Amino acid sequence: MPTRPQAYRPEAKLLTLGESFFDPVAPADFPETRLRFRNDRAAAQIGLDALTDDEWTRHFGRFAPLPDTLPQPLALRYHGHQFRSYNPDLGDGRGFTFAQMRDDRNRLMDLGTKGSGQTPWSRAGDGRLTLKGGVREILATEMLEALNVPTSRTLSLIETGQELQRGDEPSPTRSAVLVRLNHSHVRIxxxxxxxxxxxxxxxxxxxxxxxxxxxxxxxxxxxxxxxxxxxxxxxxxxxxxxxxxxxxxxxxxxxxxxxxxxxxxxxxxxxxxxxxxxxxxxxxxxxxxxxxxxxxxxxxxxxxxxxxxxxxxxxxxxxxxxxxxxxxxxxxTQAILWRLGVRPRDPDADRDLVQATERALRTSGVGIDRFFFDAFGGNLPDTYDAQWDQVRAALMSYEPRKDRSHSYWSGEPCSMLIDEVEAIWAPIAEQDDWTALNAKVAAIRTMGEALAE
Structure with missing residues (x-):
């Protein structure tokens, strides 16, 4: 049965908190806006997937207000402990919340930014985001979503045509503005x-x-x-x-x-x-x-x-x-059983299996992604030596929650280690070639389909 399209259902609940919780701000006026990534899968859940690329760029690069939601961007006020030291000089310094709406689960969602310009909380910062930082956030959020971790979604990445100076990557480097979809930006x-x-x-x-x-x-x-x-x-x-x-x-x-x-x-x-x-x-x-x-x-x-x-x-x-x-x-316990692709049995047996798995992973040095790929469904290959015997024996009493018929299981495990992140970024930096990023996002989503219930 076809899924009914999700309607755009705007909200403006944040305004009910009052002006002491946020500061109205204006987005930066970027020299250019080049759409680099649009997440139509996430946009479909909030009724925005039908936007044309021009409309998308106008809302998510120039921040023209979306209909019937927040009339202007709001930089949220907050404090926090940073590495256990209290800092009262925080707040949204390079981002803001600019829209709220309901998703297909009826949750109140925020659209927030990263790299959208200076705010009263920017301190000495330029309020900008590097393009590499935006690419890294796409990879992180896509990978975590596929691995069943509650995460924000990277909705959009738009390159903004500025050169930025940064101490932690070769500079000058390219700039971007990112839009994330979150079930709230209210923080501790x-x-x-x-x-x-x-x-x-x-x-x-x-x-x-x-x-x-x-x-x-x-x-x-x-x-x-x-x-x-x-x-x-x-x-x-x-x-x-x-x-x-x-x-x-x-x-x-x-x-x-x-x-x-x-x-x-x-x-x-x-x-x-x-x-x-x-x-x-x-x-x-x-x-x-x-x-x-x-x-x-x-x-x-x-x-x-x-x-x-x-x-x-x-x-x-x-x-x-x-x-x-x-x-x-x-x-x-449940999270590791989910990644092992087996159904829970009883609390004692489940705990013993998880403890044996963690112990063998720690002592063997086998890659995390490699192991969970090989063991999915409960059958550990013979290539795993004697230190895995306890895990192998325990798995034999578990039923798979999903079989390995998906095409993903005929290939190699999808990982996201730092070397691959750098390998994906290099052609973007050197030739403006986005092929590797697009292919990786597709591969991650394939893995997510194979793992999903």
Missing amino acids: GSFQRLAYERDEAGLRKLVGYTLRNLYDEDSDDPVRLLDLVVGRTAPLSARYMAAGFVHGVLNSDNINVTGESFDYGPWRFAPTWDPAFTAAYFDHQGLYAFGRQPEAIHWDVMQLAVAIRQIADSDPLVAALDQFGPRYQPEV
Whole structure:
């Protein structure tokens, strides 16, 4: 039966928070706008896939307002802990929210930007995004979506015709503006700002906005909000692990209250199951290393509890926080079983299989993507030696959740290690050749189809 087309259903709920939560801004006037990537699959879920390329560029490169939503872009105000140091001098410095609408699941969605120009929160920054940074975000979001990780979607990338100076890539380098589709840009840091300013009325207003608009709950209860955020961020942590993904900058201003991963700077996929593997060259202490990500996200959620302590009793907040670990453990088990392509059996057996898998991955040095590709459906090939015997024996008692008839399984595993990211970027930088990027996006989506329920 054909799927009914999704209608464009605009909203402007953000305006109900009031002007103390954001600053109206104007987008940069770019020298040019060259459409480089449009995600029609994501656009179809919000009723925008029928836009012509000219209309697309006008809305997502020049930021002409979409009908009946926010009348102008809004730079959101927030604070946050950055590598555990509190910073009250944050806020949207090179992005803004410029539209809201309902998606095909009736969720309130935001369209936000990266690289759209300076705002009152830009500090010394130029408010711009490098084209390479935009390409990297496309690859990160596409890969995570395919691997069943809750993530923002890269909706659009438009090259903007400026030369930028950057210390972490060869300069001058090309510029771009990116549009992301998110189920909210309300961050833990949004609550921290209000707590820092001792704005109890603002805290209550933001709690109510979040519960009603993002969780569909008719409530103003801050404890309920914390419980829901724990229930979203614990699975996010678990799915990072199963995906072998390292975000790199899990600061409290980069954790939103709907538990979607977003804002990809120095990300990496770990080649092997190495808990100490880091993504950011400046993470000298390994604070956000692969194996420490659940701890890091839990710590960020603790900062939400600290913020809303101004309007709630501490005991129920502590009780809600204490559920992070008990919720994380079954979630990481389910996430790894999903990637193994087998159906859950019973909690004890499932836990034993996952522990044996993690142990063998860590000690063997076998690539994460290689292993999950080979083992999908529960049959580990004979090429895996004796250190995999416990995993092989455990898998024999599991039923596959999906067979290997999809064409994806006749090839090689789809990975996204740093060398390939650089190999995809090189022809764009040198010959303006986007073939490798387009082919990789298609390959990632093929993998997603093979893995999906």
